[in-house]
Amino acid sequence: MTPRTILQNEQIRRLKKEHIKSVALELFAEHGYHATSISNIAKNASISKGLLYNYFESKERLLKSIISDGFDKIIVSFDPNKDGILTQEELIFFxxxxxxxxQKDKSFWRLYMSLLIQPAVHDSKIVEEFRDKASFVFKMLTEYYVRKGSKDPESDITVLHMVMDGIFFNYLYDDEFPIEKIKKIIIERFV
Amino acid sequence: MTPRTILQNEQIRRLKKEHIKSVALELFAEHGYHATSISNIAKNASISKGLLYNYFESKERLLKSIISDGFDKIIVSFDPNKDGILTQEELIFFxxxxxxxxQKDKSFWRLYMSLLIQPAVHDSKIVEEFRDKASFVFKMLTEYYVRKGSKDPESDITVLHMVMDGIFFNYLYDDEFPIEKIKKIIIERFV
Amino acid sequence: MTPRTILQNEQIRRLKKEHIKSVALELFAEHGYHATSISNIAKNASISKGLLYNYFESKERLLKSIISDGFDKIIVSFDPNKDGILTQEELIFFxxxxxxxxQKDKSFWRLYMSLLIQPAVHDSKIVEEFRDKASFVFKMLTEYYVRKGSKDPESDITVLHMVMDGIFFNYLYDDEFPIEKIKKIIIERFV
Amino acid sequence: MTPRTILQNEQIRRLKKEHIKSVALELFAEHGYHATSISNIAKNASISKGLLYNYFESKERLLKSIISDGFDKIIVSFDPNKDGILTQEELIFFxxxxxxxxQKDKSFWRLYMSLLIQPAVHDSKIVEEFRDKASFVFKMLTEYYVRKGSKDPESDITVLHMVMDGIFFNYLYDDEFPIEKIKKIIIERFV
DNA sequence: CATGAATGAGTTTTCATTCAT
DNA sequence: AATGAATGAAAACTCATTCAT
Known part of the structure; x- marks a missing residue:
């Protein structure tokens, strides 16, 4: 019986954290942040309350960690080659x-959305932090529309932004939403 | 010497109830239902906790009363001239x-949005009732694009729908959202 | 329209007090003293809370008044000619x-009993007060048994006392209790 | 380093629950269920209010748990040698x-008595259950007097029954009740 | 005499967090 | 790393009592 290596331990830690976060996201989305107790999260994650505090120093930090993960997932697929220039192919890819x-993780994003909209999340400042992280997206999009010859790039971006949010919202909460058709329309009209 | 008349008491009750509800709506929308305490509502309404319970039998009843009032106000303001035909002017008006x-009821809509999405609250039936009452708006829009001779009316409607939802979402949760500018863009591009 | 005379007013006051007490007794007995609210009593008596406080200065005083009435009803039928001597006829009469x-007021006594046994009543000291008022009964009974030639009058009284309490208790809570038969047995064996 | 074992925790839980129940019984019996606050119970048990709720999910459940325990203890102590015949020694033993x-469970009986009589609590079924379980006592007494050759066994039973109830009632609510002396008298006169 | 709006202290209950083991 | 007993501050709610009218 050799003791676990540091690497193995870190691996275990990481997995357990993921597990806790996924359980918590589920519960937060189902009942809301405030109506979900730490006890309940711990029970659903089959661990003790004490251990949960070993991984997350407070309920709020757990929340922030979940929100932050979602942001990162979105950001990462923008400008994949990191050259600072957004080509048409890259926008379509985005x-x-x-x-x-x-589509692949509809339930995650539904939960994520319901979390985003909760005032508790708004109060937590994390949304602002995200806006900073995401600002380069807007900058690159502006440049993209300018290069494309738009007279009013700002408006173009705003409309794209609104449409994407609308799709997001509707797709997640309407089981019959014709996502493929909409995708085509968006690319035709806005790229 | 004589006690207050029944009329006087009814007047007092009505006014105070309105006052409490408006204070509560503000707080619910700002911090969320769970994060707002009865104590806090009472303090902001400058009354005692006890009196609040004299008017609303529970925190949940207070919430329901607010939601219900909001619906009533909105349904009324939506009601068109009922001639069944949507002209261009009427769409702009819409x-x-x-x-x-x-803009007038930002608090209400924020509260409504945060409730809409929480499954636990979803069960309270109020939300369904509202969705039914508001569905006629989308039906009339569909008819408008058909008459206007669009080649792909369905797509036009979908895009407008998405955009409106996106605006809704962003305006409610972004205090610096340039609503007037967006309004102009929408009318230019989609009417 | 002549104003009501002082006498009439007193009459009205007396009747209203009786009414309140009877309503309160009913509720106290049904739900217990603590579980019965002043609001509830007032509502059932069809008066306002304020008026109730006009008649009884506190909830506890109302309780005491009810208890006291019951005591008096019992005491009054003992030694009716007030000569201090208890004859055999008088004991039978008692x-x-x-x-x-x-028998005439079974429901009152049932309620009264259930009230007597409640700890709230015990704490109110009124029971002690009653014991004082009733002590002369024991004195007269002792003399009675002494005169009758009992070797152990104290025990005779105790047994009579216990039996009477037992009857009281059983008759009130057992609808098929053969009260007439028991009455005969008691008079045969203990008078 | 290691957490408490499951066994240790169960031990702690069991002991603490017993402790809380015994403190609560004392207070309920002394001041009544409603007049005893959770705060007061916690203070007397030297624990926090929160911990009490860790063990009993509500005040009412705590009450029910106490009543239920009381029944169990008593049923056991009542159980005779089950030969179906009640001798004179056995009656005295009874x-x-x-x-x-x-004497051992005065607190319990006082609490029981105060509950027994309140119709609201009557509904909780626990009381009925007990009455059924205890009824065999009276059946065996009846048989005893029949065998003893009493001319009027029914009356003998009734009188004993009344006396016992009277004792019960008086002993529980009169702190100076001379129980030992009364016991002697009863055995002399009724066995 | 009569009302019920209004109060505030007290009640039951919840829950994030800590800590001995 | 792991447990859950224990805490205490704060929540929702109740109610005897007061008082302007």
Missing amino acids: INSIIDMM | INSIIDMM | INSIIDMM | INSIIDMM
């Missing part, structure tokens, strides 16, 4: 990959 | 009145 | 009149 | 054991 992500 | 509504 | 009283 | 029971 739209496709966001929609793909939603 | 868009304007939806945005107006949001 | 037993009969207590049982009569129970 | 009377003694009933009185013993009262």
Whole structure:
């Protein structure tokens, strides 16, 4: 019986954290942040309350960690080659990959959305932090529309933004939403 | 010497109930239902906790009363001239009145949105009732694009729908959202 | 329209007090003293809370008044000619009149009993007060048994006392209790 | 380093629950169920209010748990040698054991009595259950007097029954009740 | 005499967090 | 790393009592 290596331990830690977060997301989304107790999360994750505090220093930090993960998942698929320039193919790729992500993990994103909208999340400042992280997206999009010859790039971005949010919202909460058809329309009209 | 008349008491009750509800709506929308305590509502309404319970038998009843009031106000403002035909002017009027509504009752809509999405609250039936009452709006829009001779009316409607939802979402949760500018863009591009 | 005379007013006051007490007794007995609220009593008596406080200065005073009335009803039928001597006829009369009283107003006594046993009543000291008022009964009974030639009058009284309490208790809570037969047995064996 | 074992925790839980129940019984019996606050119970048990709720999910459940325990203890102590015949010694033993029971569990009986009589609590079914379980005592007494050749066994039983109830009632609510002396008298006169 | 709006201290209950083991 | 007993501050709610009218 050799003791676990540091690496193994870190691996275990990481997995357990993921597990706790997924359980918590489920419960937060189902009942809301405030109506979900730490006890309940621990019970559903089959661990003790004490251990949960070993992984997350407070209920709020657990929340922030969940929100942050979701942000990162979105950001990462934008400008994949990191050259600072957004080509048409990359924009199409971005739209496709966001929609793909939603399709593959619809329940996660539904929960995530319901979390995002809760005032508790808004109060937690994390949304602002995200806006900073995401600002380069807007900058690159602006440049993209400028290069494409738009007279009013800002409006173009705003409309794209609104449409994407609307799709997000509707797709997640309407089981019969014709996502493939909509995807085509978006690419035709806005890329 | 004489006690207050029944009329006087009814007057007092009505006014105070309205006052409490408006204070509570503000707080619920700002911090969420669970994060707002009865103590806090009472303090903000400058009354005792006891009195609040004299008027609303529980926190949940207070919430339901607020939601119900909100519906009533909105249904009324949506009601068109009922001639069954949506002209271009009427569509502009529609868009304007939806945005107006949001601006006038931002608190309510924020609260509504945060409730809408929480499955636990979803069960309270109030939300369904509202969705039914509001569905006629989308039906009339569909008819409008058909008459206007669009080659792909369904797509036009979908895009407008998505955009409106996106606006809804962003306006409610972004305090710096340039609603007036967006309004203009929407009317230019989608009417 | 002549104003009501002082006498009439007193009459009205007396009747209203009686009414309140009877309503309160009913509720206290049904739900217990603590579980019965002043609001509830007032509602059932069809008066306002304020008016109730006009008649009884506190909830506890109302309780005491009810208890006290019950005591008086019992005491009054003992030694009716007030000569201080208890004859055999008078003892029989006493037993009969207590049982009569129970029969005529079974529901009152049931309620009264259930009130007596509640710890709230015990704490209110009123029971002690009663014991003082009733002590002369024991004195007269002792003299009675002494005169009758009992070797152990104290034990005779105790047994009579226990039996009477037992009858009281059983008759009130057992609808098929053969009260007439028991009455005969008691008079045969203990008078 | 290691957490408490499951066994240790169960031990702690069991002991603490017993402790809380015994403190609560004392207070309920002394001041009544409603007049005893959870705060007060916790203070007397030297624990926090929160911990009490860790062990009993509500005040009412705590009450029910106490009543239920009381029944169990008593049923056991009542159980005779089950030969179906009640000798004179056994009757004396009976009377003694009933009185013993009262003396040992005065708090419980007082609480039980105060509940027994309140119709609201009556509904909780626990009380009925007990009455059924205890009824065999009276059946065996009846048989005893029949065998003893009494001319009017029914009356003998009734009088004993009344006396026992009277004792019960008086002993529980009169702190100076001379129980030992009464016990002697009963055995002399009724066995 | 009569009302019920209004109060505030007290009640039951919940829950994030800590800590001995 | 792991447990859950224990805490205490705060929540929702109740109710005897007061008082302006």
